[in-house]
Structures are given as C-alpha cells and as structure tokens.
Amino acid sequence: MIFELTGLAIIAVITGIPALLATASVPFAVLSAPQERHGRIRRRYVAGGFFVSFFGVWMMAFGAWAAREDTRYGIIDWATITLGTLAGGGLLVFGLGPFASWSLEILGRYAERLPLPVRLAARDLAGRRATTAPAITLTMMATAFGIALTIIAVGFTAQLRATYVPQARPGTxxxxxxxxxxxxxxxxxxxxxxxxxxxxxxxxxxxxxxxxxxxxxxxxxxxxxxxxxxxxxxxxxxxxxxxxxxxxxxxxxxxxxxxxxxxxxxxxxxxxxxxxxxxxxxxxxxxxxxxxxxxxxxxxxxxxxxxxxxxxxxxxxxxxxxxxxxxxxxxxxxxxxxxxxxxERGYESSTGWMVVAAAALLVALGCAWAAGGGPAASSRPGRVLRRAGGGSAATFRWFGASRTGLSALCGTVLGAVAGCPIGMLLMWPLTAATSWDSPPRVSFETPWPAIAAVVVALPVLAAALGWLFAREPADRAPDPEKAP
Incomplete structure (x- = not known):
C-alpha cells in the first residue's frame, strides 16, 4: 500500500508541475493583451515569453540528451529526467501565452490587402484581444497536447512493433x-x-x-x-x-x-x-x-x-x-x-490514444469557436458589411467563417510550434530503460503528414462552423460617420 501511494505521488508530481506551468499561459495571455482596441502588446511580454519558451526547449533538449543512452536508468534518475523534460514542455507552452495576442496584432496590422470579410474579421479579433487571446491560448494548449500525444504514440508503436516477440506461428x-x-x-x-x-x-x-x-x-x-x-x-x-x-x-x-x-x-x-x-x-x-x-x-x-x-x-x-x-x-x-x-495475430497496436487526441483537438476547435464565434462584437463590422455586401447573408457568413478560421489558425500554429518539440524530445526519457530486460530503442519517425493535416484541418473545420452558425449583429443603428 505504501509503495502504491508513493508511486501515485510521484506520478502526480511528474504530471502536475508541467500541467500547472502550461495552464499559467492563460493568465499570461490575459496580462499581456492590451485593453484598448488599437493598443499594441508591450514588447517586454513578447521578449519575456520568448525567453521562457527558449529555456523550456533547452530543458527538454537536455532531458533528451541525458536519456539518450540505451542503458538501464535507475528509477530516481529516470523520474528526475522525465520531470525536467515535462517541466520544460510546460515552460514552452507558458512562454507562448503572449504570442496569441501578438499574432492577432500582426493579423490586424497586415490585413489591408485581404478581402473585406477577412480583413474585418482580423481587425475584430485584434480589437478585443482581452477576450480572444485567452481562448486562442487554450486552443494552442489543446492542439499542442494532441500533436505531442500523436508523436509519442507513433514512436511507442514503432518501438513495440520492432521488439514484439510472437508466441506462435501466425494464426495459431x-x-x-x-x-x-x-x-x-x-x-x-x-x-x-x-x-x-x-x-x-x-x-x-x-x-x-x-x-x-x-x-x-x-x-x-x-x-x-x-x-x-x-x-x-x-x-x-x-x-x-x-x-x-x-x-x-x-x-x-x-x-x-x-x-x-x-x-x-x-x-x-x-x-x-x-x-x-x-x-x-x-x-x-x-x-x-x-x-x-x-x-x-x-x-x-x-x-x-x-x-x-x-x-x-x-x-x-x-x-x-x-x-x-x-x-x-x-x-x-x-x-x-x-x-x-x-x-497469434502479430503485433496489434493500441488505438485508445486516438480517442484522447481527437478529444483534445475537439477542445481546441471549441476554444477557437469561443474566440471567433457569435455575432460581431461591435456594430462597426456589421455596418461596413451591410454597405459593402448589400446586407446579404453570404457576406455575414464569410465574415463569421473568417473570424473562426483565423482564431483557429493562430491557436493551431502556436500549438504545432509547442507540440512538435514536446513530443519529439519527450520520447527519449519515456523510452529510457528502467529494467534489465528493456529493449534498445528504434528510430523515432515524426508523423509529419498527420501534423500537417491537423494544422490545415482545424482552421478549415472552424471556418466551416463559422459559416454555418454565422449570425448577423442585431445592432442596426445608423453609422455615426453618416449622421448630419
């Protein structure tokens, strides 16, 4: 009983510390987001976040280097290396918090040559970063978790398949x-x-x-x-x-x-x-x-x-x-x-991780919808769309699709930036030998096609949801710029 409680405590510490560090990216995103519509993010938040993320990547790289040997590691050594690598992943996600607000600022600044609905959607997201940046940060966290889990699961599957020893002839x-x-x-x-x-x-x-x-x-x-x-x-x-x-x-x-x-x-x-x-x-x-x-x-x-x-x-x-x-x-x-x-059917890989990864990506999709869904937050986008598009429903649908698609794009790209190094570097301590009969590692292949599919599919799905559920703003007050 004591050993079981000790094991649970070790697992709680190893997973809890990086989870708390990663979750802290949400308040970091809120703190760094400017309150004014046309305000700019303070560069010290971006620089500080970059430094924290860089330090997190360094910690993960050091953990992967420390666990690179195909020799037996003691359980204390293994737990220390794994905790350090996971903590580095949590710091990487934490440091990316301000980048959600910064990416929206860049979208709003360089959207002049985009079509009108896309341009207005980018400006609308950038104009209310105090609420959109945290939702995009959550999108980033969920996407990073799903991508990292996919990389780790693919690596483990290759490891287990290469070292699988059958018990009989196939079909016996x-x-x-x-x-x-x-x-x-x-x-x-x-x-x-x-x-x-x-x-x-x-x-x-x-x-x-x-x-x-x-x-x-x-x-x-x-x-x-x-x-x-x-x-x-x-x-x-x-x-x-x-x-x-x-x-x-x-x-x-x-x-x-x-x-x-x-x-x-x-x-x-x-x-x-x-x-x-x-x-x-x-x-x-x-x-x-x-x-x-x-x-x-x-x-x-x-x-x-x-x-x-x-x-x-x-x-x-x-x-x-x-x-x-x-x-x-x-x-x-x-x-x-x-x-x-x-x-004997040969090695049969587990597919349970796919359910968890799909659930994480659905959470990411929901957070992107929370950032860009619903009617326009201000009356100005609605008035401009009425004047430019004649008040047609298609114009407002394009606006809704652009808004949810752009919010998902920002979160998904940031999630891929975080999830890829986390998964690729965390594979080393997770596959380190802790018993005498642990087999040597096989080469780890990163599933780039699956990652690319996630980065492309999430914004497209979010845009489709924005198109289907787009609502015209109820505010039909006259434009004050046209008032006598």
Missing part, C-alpha cells in the same frame, strides 16, 4: 495455463466447439526436475519464442517446422534452425548434482523464421529418462485450420476460465 490457436488434471476437460471442450480440428500439444516434466537440450555450434536467437527444447510428438514437430514432410523418429531429436549447420547429436543435460547427460542422435530441419528456432525432443526419449510429462499447451496448427475471433470467443465461454486462449 494456443490454449494453456490450465491444471494438468483438467487437460482432458480442456481438450474435450476444444473438440466440442471445433469438431474435427486436429489438436497437438507440447509437454513439460511434471516434477520440479528439468533438463536442457544442447547441440554443438547451435545457438538460439534471443527473439526465439521457445526455450532450448520443446517436447512433443510427430504432430508438434510438423507444426514447429511448418513442413509436413519433415522426417520424424521417436528416438531422434530435431534441431530446428535457420543457420547452415550440421548436427549429429544432442546432449540432454539433467539438473542435479552431478548433472546427468544423455546423448541422442539428431538431425537438422531448416526454418525460414528465426523466431521458430528450437530443439525438438520426442516424448518417448524424455519418458525413457524417467521423467513424467504433463501437457503444457494445446495447439491448433494454422496450416490445418484457421480459427476466427468468433470461434475463440465461443471457446472462451465453453472453457469458463479453466484455461486461457490466444490466437
């Missing part, structure tokens, strides 16, 4: 983790649910005694899904090699390997003091898959050594019958928890 049904006394019940359940399906099995010594099989000049790869030996009958040998013509003799071992070696015998080394060694004849069977390498030992040989065997796994060879997911579900119901079933 494995039924295991059952007590030896229930082996007959499990086999009968499979036969009832899958009538006529050939079933083979691997076996293990029933007692605590065991042995190792060793062949000269034969070294199994670390990626092999089996231990040094597999015990079974002729049907298991056919499954292991994937070749129905592999010769079988109940007194001869078979070295299944992808290497070009010659083997005449296999030593069976029993555990004990002194260890007992029995040498049996052997042949070689080639396999194209290094992960299937093992030494097959016939059941009769092991029993002749005085071992009592019991079933380890029941196997359905995919070359004889492919089991569907529906059949596996029905078999699970029939077994009722007595045994576990597994079908």
């Amino acid at each position: 049904l494995l039924v295991g983790h059952f007590p030896a006394e229930h082996a007959g019940t499990v086999r009968a359940a499979i036969q009832r649910e899958l009538p006529g399906v050939p079933i083979t099995q691997s076996e293990i010594p029933a007692e605590d005694r065991s042995f190792d099989a060793h062949a000269e000049n034969v070294y199994l790869t670390e990626e092999s899904m089996y231990s040094s030996e597999v015990i079974g009958d002729e049907t298991l040998l056919r499954y292991l090699t994937g070749d129905r013509s592999t010769p079988y003799d109940e007194g001869t071992a078979v070295v299944i390997t992808a290497a070009d070696v010659k083997v005449d015998s296999v030593d069976l080394i029993g555990m004990g003091e002194p260890p007992k060694v029995k040498t049996i004849p052997a042949i070689v069977a080639r396999t194209a898959d290094p992960q299937m390498e093992t030494i097959f030992v016939p059941t009769k040989v092991v029993r002749d050594l005085g071992y009592r065997l019991e079933p380890d796994e029941l196997i359905v060879d995919p070359s004889l019958r492919r089991i569907s997911a529906g059949e596996q579900e029905r078999l699970d119901v029939r077994l009722d928890g007595v045994a576990d079933t597994y079908i």
Whole structure:
C-alpha cells in the first residue's frame, strides 16, 4: 500500500508541475493583451515569453540528451529526467501565452490587402484581444497536447512493433495455463466447439526436475519464442517446422534452425548434482523464421529418462485450420476460465490514444469557436458589411467563417510550434530503460503528414462552423460617420 501511494505521488508530481506551468499561459495571455482596441502588446511580454519558451526547449533538449543512452536508468534518475523534460514542455507552452495576442496584432496590422470579410474579421479579433487571446491560448494548449500525444504514440508503436516477440506461428490457436488434471476437460471442450480440428500439444516434466537440450555450434536467437527444447510428438514437430514432410523418429531429436549447420547429436543435460547427460542422435530441419528456432525432443526419449510429462499447451496448427475471433470467443465461454486462449495475430497496436487526441483537438476547435464565434462584437463590422455586401447573408457568413478560421489558425500554429518539440524530445526519457530486460530503442519517425493535416484541418473545420452558425449583429443603428 505504501509503495502504491508513493508511486501515485510521484506520478502526480511528474504530471502536475508541467500541467500547472502550461495552464499559467492563460493568465499570461490575459496580462499581456492590451485593453484598448488599437493598443499594441508591450514588447517586454513578447521578449519575456520568448525567453521562457527558449529555456523550456533547452530543458527538454537536455532531458533528451541525458536519456539518450540505451542503458538501464535507475528509477530516481529516470523520474528526475522525465520531470525536467515535462517541466520544460510546460515552460514552452507558458512562454507562448503572449504570442496569441501578438499574432492577432500582426493579423490586424497586415490585413489591408485581404478581402473585406477577412480583413474585418482580423481587425475584430485584434480589437478585443482581452477576450480572444485567452481562448486562442487554450486552443494552442489543446492542439499542442494532441500533436505531442500523436508523436509519442507513433514512436511507442514503432518501438513495440520492432521488439514484439510472437508466441506462435501466425494464426495459431494456443490454449494453456490450465491444471494438468483438467487437460482432458480442456481438450474435450476444444473438440466440442471445433469438431474435427486436429489438436497437438507440447509437454513439460511434471516434477520440479528439468533438463536442457544442447547441440554443438547451435545457438538460439534471443527473439526465439521457445526455450532450448520443446517436447512433443510427430504432430508438434510438423507444426514447429511448418513442413509436413519433415522426417520424424521417436528416438531422434530435431534441431530446428535457420543457420547452415550440421548436427549429429544432442546432449540432454539433467539438473542435479552431478548433472546427468544423455546423448541422442539428431538431425537438422531448416526454418525460414528465426523466431521458430528450437530443439525438438520426442516424448518417448524424455519418458525413457524417467521423467513424467504433463501437457503444457494445446495447439491448433494454422496450416490445418484457421480459427476466427468468433470461434475463440465461443471457446472462451465453453472453457469458463479453466484455461486461457490466444490466437497469434502479430503485433496489434493500441488505438485508445486516438480517442484522447481527437478529444483534445475537439477542445481546441471549441476554444477557437469561443474566440471567433457569435455575432460581431461591435456594430462597426456589421455596418461596413451591410454597405459593402448589400446586407446579404453570404457576406455575414464569410465574415463569421473568417473570424473562426483565423482564431483557429493562430491557436493551431502556436500549438504545432509547442507540440512538435514536446513530443519529439519527450520520447527519449519515456523510452529510457528502467529494467534489465528493456529493449534498445528504434528510430523515432515524426508523423509529419498527420501534423500537417491537423494544422490545415482545424482552421478549415472552424471556418466551416463559422459559416454555418454565422449570425448577423442585431445592432442596426445608423453609422455615426453618416449622421448630419
């Protein structure tokens, strides 16, 4: 219980500090936004924000450099590096707070040559930065989170796919983790649910005694899904090699390997003091898959050594019958928890992160709508649009689309500026080895097409929403400039 609470406390600190730093960008944006319609942002806010963001990037780069080695890191070292990198990401987002107001100022200043609805939309957003800048900052935060999560998830997927070790040949049904006394019940359940399906099995010594099989000049790869030996009958040998013509003799071992070696015998080394060694004849069977390498030992040989065997796994060879997911579900119901079933389908990546990323992008879209949605904030844009467009609904729709699209564009670009370095640099501490069996890293590929799609799609979707829900301002008072 104490260790669980300590772990939760560490997680809360590691995630809470950067979250607070990032959230502080909203009040920073409010503080830096000028209250006057035509006021300009004070340069010290932009310079200060740039310095804070630069320092945050430096912290993340230092954390990535510190975690670059493919060696084991202690949990304290790892937590320190990860916290520093995450804090750097929070500082990066915090420093970008004033840039929401600054981007609106630039839009309003350089919008002279844009079409009238776009020009008025840019000026309207820039004229009320005290309210639009915080909403755009929230858009930036949500976009940065979604992009960083996408980069990290893609990197983790590549890492897990490259180091995935299958448990069987593709399409194989494995039924295991059952007590030896229930082996007959499990086999009968499979036969009832899958009538006529050939079933083979691997076996293990029933007692605590065991042995190792060793062949000269034969070294199994670390990626092999089996231990040094597999015990079974002729049907298991056919499954292991994937070749129905592999010769079988109940007194001869078979070295299944992808290497070009010659083997005449296999030593069976029993555990004990002194260890007992029995040498049996052997042949070689080639396999194209290094992960299937093992030494097959016939059941009769092991029993002749005085071992009592019991079933380890029941196997359905995919070359004889492919089991569907529906059949596996029905078999699970029939077994009722007595045994576990597994079908080897290769590495299957998780898609749960996509839901979280999509939710973050929807939040970004909502914040952009909050910044640029609704009727015009002042009567002047409405009067100008009536004079220039004849008061048509299309003119006001273009104005609404421009306003929401521009607000989303500012937040999305700033979010990409923050999310890309956060995701790319945070990958290093998150994939650092903290246990002895952690695999080395693979190369991280940034999903630039997906990032570009987000940067383009969010403003377009926001503009579409602005077009659909555009409302003409209710204020129809005469223009004071035309008053007598």
